[in-house]
Amino acid sequence: MQKVSNRLVPGYRLGLSITFVGLLLIVVIPFCSLLVQGLDVGFKQFWLQATNDRVLASYAVSLKGALLAALINALLGLILAWVLTFYQFPGRQLLDYLLDLPFALPTAVAGIALAYLFSNKGWLGRLAAPMHVQISYTFSGIVIAMVFVTIPFVVREVQPVLEQLDSTYQEAALTLGARPWTVFQKIIFPEILPALISGFGLAFARSIGEYGSIIFIAGNQPFKTEITPLMIMFQLEAHSYTGATVIALVMLAFSFCFIFAIHALQHHVQRQKG
Numbered sequence: 001m002q003k004v005s006n007r008l009v010p011g012y013r014l015g016l017s018i019t020f021v022g023l024l025l026i027v028v029i030p031f032c033s034l035l036v037q038g039l040d041v042g043f044k045q046f047w048l049q050a051t052n053d054r055v056l057a058s059y060a061v062s063l064k065g066a067l068l069a070a071l072i073n074a075l076l077g078l079i080l081a082w083v084l085t086f087y088q089f090p091g092r093q094l095l096d097y098l099l100d101l102p103f104a105l106p107t108a109v110a111g112i113a114l115a116y117l118f119s120n121k122g123w124l125g126r127l128a129a130p131m132h133v134q135i136s137y138t139f140s141g142i143v144i145a146m147v148f149v150t151i152p153f154v155v156r157e158v159q160p161v162l163e164q165l166d167s168t169y170q171e172a173a174l175t176l177g178a179r180p181w182t183v184f185q186k187i188i189f190p191e192i193l194p195a196l197i198s199g200f201g202l203a204f205a206r207s208i209g210e211y212g213s214i215i216f217i218a219g220n221q222p223f224k225t226e227i228t229p230l231m232i233m234f235q236l237e238a239h240s241y242t243g244a245t246v247i248a249l250v251m252l253a254f255s256f257c258f259i260f261a262i263h264a265l266q267h268h269v270q271r272q273k274g
Helices: 012-039 043-050 053-086 092-098 107-117 123-131 139-163 167-175 180-208 212-218 228-237 241-273
Strands: none
Touching (some): 053 228, 107 139
């Protein structure tokens, strides 16, 4: 495709100026402010605040929960996107609408609903109680809340790619005797892999920063079910703005490294596709 000259694009300079100013005000300046405040703390104090035993435990809870939720959503989201794209059944449109509900629903409302649903008095909690399985106020509850909040990210990334797939290659492969699983593995999966990686990354990043839907179902037990955003809130409530800044900066650094790694992986997969 021939590259269009910038001077032929309507509103090029105005659009570019608005983009840079908006990015500067909304993203760069707040992050730089957080970085400056964190550096003013001093290395010794920064290290003590960032490696506190309780804070380290919260890192582990948030990261393990986010990883499990993202992996579950990668599989579940792929299946849901596949069903919504290729199958016709009563209620399909309603299911498609319901998948966007976590985007619109206040996270606190989701947390309260999930906490009751999976408690010993809730519909699903009563089914698990005879098997001595407790979900609410445990690590499992944290993962479920993360899955609920982030499932749309994977579906909405993969679904458009599935809808745009050219069925000619699939039909040709089936005609030549390829099995359905081979068609999926060799033809379909390489096409949707970049979108699946993107959905996984978005789900993971959203999960480690999730707060509202988790605190109601987690139980918030020290060293067990305390997430990192809750540690930041504790520091703010104790008027320890330095401690809150340090923890926030650690999470910011981790999120940046993770997003960089996800984009690098996406580019690598796309280069392998040619």
